[in-house]
Amino acid sequence: MFTALKHHGGIAPAPRKTRPGSLTLGKREEISRGLCAGHSYRAIAGLLGRAVSTISREVGNNGGRDLYQATAVQERALDRARRPKQCLLTARPALRQTVLTLLCEEWSPEQIVGDRPRTRPRPGPDGQGLHVPRKTAAHCDEAVPLPPCAPVR
Secondary structure, three states: OHHHHHHHOOOOOOOOOOOOOOOOHHHHHHHHHHHHOOOOHHHHHHHHOOOHHHHHHHHHHOOHHHHOOHHHHHHHHHHHHOOOOOOHHHHOHHHHHHHHHHHHOOOOHHHHHOOOOOOOOOOOOOOOOOOOOHHHHHOHHHHOOOOOOOOOO
16 A cells, blocks of 8 residues: 555545635636626626625625736635645644643543543633544544653553
């Protein structure tokens, strides 16, 4: 398996998908054509079957009536969508420390998330309970390098 992955350069990333409700390049081009023709936001929205506020927000956030360019807007939208997202355990040091402590006490990720109850519920860093999303807990081993733990008695 390792040699196959090494030969092909690793595992290919999943193909990019846009959300079902997001504007496509074709719809953005229609907006651009409508603006050039001098149509109102209401007319453009009716043509595309979208809310007027969607068209207004799209144009307002991307240069206004005079500077709106569909291809540039589409590129910016794709760039914003693929921004790197910081791991929750990296962003919140107190939560990271709590998860580290629980892992050293041999809690499983399921127990940390709360799927399997423990005899001693542990409050979170904010005192209102430990909230670790399932996706974060599933990657606990990768996101939180474990220090050498003292033996639990």
